[in-house]
Amino acid sequence: MLKEDSIFREKLKTVLFSSTNSKKLIAIQQKIDQFTVEQTEMPVNGFKIDVFYLDDTPIDAKLWAEQIVALLHGKYPGYLIRLRLLPKEVNAQSGYRIDENQIRFETRERPIANDVL
Numbered sequence: 001m002l003k004e005d006s007i008f009r010e011k012l013k014t015v016l017f018s019s020t021n022s023k024k025l026i027a028i029q030q031k032i033d034q035f036t037v038e039q040t041e042m043p044v045n046g047f048k049i050d051v052f053y054l055d056d057t058p059i060d061a062k063l064w065a066e067q068i069v070a071l072l073h074g075k076y077p078g079y080l081i082r083l084r085l086l087p088k089e090v091n092a093q094s095g096y097r098i099d100e101n102q103i104r105f106e107t108r109e110r111p112i113a114n115d116v117l
Contacts, residue, residue, distance in 0.1 A: 031055070031087040038084060047079045047112060052086040054098070072116065 016025050042048065049072055053065040062083075069083045091098055105113035 028087070028089055031085065032089055035085070035087055035090050038082070041080075047076075047109065049076065049079055049081045049116065050084050051082070052084050052098070054086050054088065054091060056088045076112075 013029070016022070017029075019025070038050075051065045051069050051072070053061045065083055069081055072079070072081045086096070086098065090096060103113050103117055
C-alpha cells in the first residue's frame with residue numbers, strides 16, 4: 001500500500017523511527033534500502049549472478065552461499081557474481097517468499113542457468 005503513497009510512507013517512517021524501537025527499525029530499513037540499491041546494479045558486460053542467503057536462516061546458509069560464490073567466481077571470472085542478503089522483510093513480499101534453494105533466470109540465460117545448476 002505504501003509503495004504508491006510516498007508522502008504517507010515518509011511520514012510513517014518518521015513516526016516509527018522516533019519510537020523506542022527506532023534503532024532496530026532503522027537497521028531493518030537500511031537492509032531493505034541496501035537490497036533495493038543492489039537490485040538496480042547492472043553488469044557492464046556479461047551476466048549478473050546473485051547468490052542470496054536469508055537473514056533468518058542458520059549461519060551455515062551464509063557459509064554455503066560463500067562457497068557457491070567462490071566456485072562461480074572460478075568458473076565465470078567475467079561475470080558480476082555477488083553474495084547478497086535477502087532480508088526477511090523483502091522475502092515476505094510478493095514475488096519472493098523463498099523457502100528453498102532455487103535458480104531464477106531469464107529465457108536467454110537458460111544455458112548458463114543449467115550450467116550453474
